[in-house]
Amino acid sequence: MMFKVDYSKATSLLPEGEYEVYISDARTATTKGGTPYMSLEYTIRDDVEQQHGGWRIHESFFKGRESGAYNIRRIQQLCKCAELPDGEEYPGEEELLSALGGQSLRIVVGHRVSNYSGENEAIVRFYKPSNAERPAIASLTPVDDNEDLPF
Numbered sequence: 001m002m003f004k005v006d007y008s009k010a011t012s013l014l015p016e017g018e019y020e021v022y023i024s025d026a027r028t029a030t031t032k033g034g035t036p037y038m039s040l041e042y043t044i045r046d047d048v049e050q051q052h053g054g055w056r057i058h059e060s061f062f063k064g065r066e067s068g069a070y071n072i073r074r075i076q077q078l079c080k081c082a083e084l085p086d087g088e089e090y091p092g093e094e095e096l097l098s099a100l101g102g103q104s105l106r107i108v109v110g111h112r113v114s115n116y117s118g119e120n121e122a123i124v125r126f127y128k129p130s131n132a133e134r135p136a137i138a139s140l141t142p143v144d145d146n147e148d149l150p151f
Contacts, residue, residue, distance in 0.1 A: 014055055014109055014122040020048040020132045022104045023082065024056065026097035037062045038070070038093055040100070042107055042124070048132045057109060059124045081105040081127035104130040 025041035038061040046053025061070050079096075080086075082103035090096040106128040114121045 013111070013120060014044075014052060014057055016110050016122075018106055018108050018128070019052065020045045020050060020104065020130060021057075021107050022102060023100050024102075026101045028093050028097065029060075035062065038097060040097075045104070045132065057107070057122055057124060078105075078127050081129045083129065104132065104134055106130055 019042075021042040021044050023040055024043040025039070027039055028036060029039040030036050040059045040061070042057050042059070044050065044052050044055045044057075061075065063070055075096075079100070082100055082105045084099055084103070088099075090099060108125045108128065109122050110125040111120050112123055113119070
């Protein structure tokens with residue numbers, strides 16, 4: 001099979017548009033400067049007919065400097081589009097992020113100039129509920145604790 005190098009097709013910037021995604025990573029993290037934040041990574045679904053399946057985009061939620069609170073309206077919109085149950089209470093960030101992990105939704109991606117690098121970067125502009133079927137989850141086979149294992 002012939003392979004031709006074509007630089008015009010080499011890009012690391014996710015094009016603007018709307019994508020069916022699932023939340024592949026949701027956790028708390030801390031910046032090098034010690035600022036805590038919530039970190040979410042969305043993976044573009046490759047089981048849905050769309051371009052860029054498998055690509056990832058990252059989003060961080062920081063607390064406001066003056067308010068000391070997260071952007072609750074944005075987080076509520078994310079939870080609604082990820083179809084977390086209305087009225088469900090989570091004791092803290094870790095539990096909320098755990099509930100968001102693996103959820104499907106649509107994101108609208110835009111571009112902006114990064115405050116840090118000065119280059120264009122892809123960002124999540126807003127969320128929408130998923131139009132696609134939920135991905136099938138493989139069934140797990142329980143392990144027999146009485147079975148002799150080779151290790």
